[in-house]
Amino acid sequence: MAAALLLSLAVGAHAAVEASQRHDGAIADAVAARAAVVAELDIAGAPRRLRIPGSGGLGDRWAVPVMLKTMTLGGHKVAGEARLVVMGGAAWEHAVPGQRLRATGKLRPAAPGEPEAGLLSASSAPMVLRGPGPWQQGPGGLRRAFTAASARAGGDAAGLLPGMVTGDTSALDPELEAAMKTVGMTHLTAVSGANCSLILGTLLLIARSLRLPRTAAAAASLAGLALFVLMVGPDPSVLRAALMGSIGLASVALGRPGRGLSLLCVAVIGLLLAQPVLATSFGFLLSVLATLGIVVAGRRIMDWVPAAVPRWAAAGVAVPLSAQLFCAPVIVLLQPQFGAYALPANVAVAGLVAPVTLLGTAAAALLPVVPAAAEVLVAAAAVFAGAVAGVARFFAALPGAALPWPEGAFGAATMGIFSATMLAAAWLVLHPVAVVRAVLAAHARVVAVLEGPSRAAARSAARHAVRRGLEHRSGRGTLRVRKPTSGRNHEWLLPRLNGPGPRRRTPPPGVT
Incomplete structure (x- = not known):
């Protein structure tokens, strides 16, 4: 209890300090006044294409996460750090994380609940003041090279493969994106905890196969995971998965393997201590809920399945079912509809995600060294990515794929009741003998x-x-x-x- 209280006080104090920096001071006043500024910005993430045209009629719009360093307002230079999102035209497509740029634009407040201090509507093309560092330039080049290699595959894989491997969704087809959203497969279009778990497990298996000691195998796996996270970018879900995997490997290296729920709690506490703003991120919340569902209910649902069913088949049903049941109430808050085929669609692609992730990651690593071998791996990964896209389009075209659902708190509550009912129904179906005894x-x-x-x-x-x-x-x-x-x-x-x-x-x- 004492440790919990100390952690709560630390998170509360950190959140209060960060909130005061966002809502007080000259930067907050300029955002509230919607002032026109000249800003120096550090690129903090990969650009993301916007599907909805802006008020100025620009069809090709990009959203770029940045960190404000200085701004010039009314002839006065104001220094300070604040997290912003730049809304700009096609010139912002080539922004690379780690660059320092100068641009003009108009500040405006962010939407309620957003972690950013404000938005900057850019009115000019960015001017490069400083290039990215060596640790950021290399991963950025790998992402661009892999996107170009995936484009040569053609079809749906050209846009889906970079999203599933490096998190780059700029080339994703809008119709395919809508289909994946309808059947609840949007988590596959970006790098998530599943990717980190696959990479970490594969590296650990290879290291142990080479007869490396337990400590050396854990260190090599952590180094490979760090390079992967550096390549795809520090997304909140990736950070959560990377931290959880690191704690698990540390416990294995020390000879004290822990429970999945304990590791998840430690990972969540560590991330909230580092970035309290993640508490208001729906992506982070969905990632944590999915992992919580797999840890708490996944193993039990696998135990419910009869012993005659292979364990891999039981896991293929239990993992997406448990994650879907725990995430469904939050998904309704973002998208008030019920995906009738979300579970069968995710079960159908469960065996395709691992080949896409492993083959694509290996191809991205080999592109600068052995381009011919990387091309072969990209072609193989594109086949599996095309199959994922085919499954999404098939289930999205079925009648009743997206059914309306109530919005707000009532919708979340009813979806929670529906999820609990579905879990109870699954138990009843998988335990006929126990059900007959209880009825008698x-x-x-x-x-x-x-x-x-x-x-x-x-x-x-x-x-x-x-x-x-x-x-x-x-x-x-x-x-x-x-x-x-x-x-x-x-x-x-x-x-x-x-x-x-x-x-x-x-x-x-x-x-x-």
């Missing part, structure tokens, strides 16, 4: 209540007599005795208490 026991209790105390006492006395070896049949005048040795039944006639007496013989007529 409930029937016996109802019969006992309806018969009343007198009949219940009579039945109890009769059962007690049977256990003693005697059974009296009411109204038949017999007493049954069962010998335990032979098992044969012997019956004796007993006099009836209220029965008629022996019939008197009367002489026939004429007899004296």
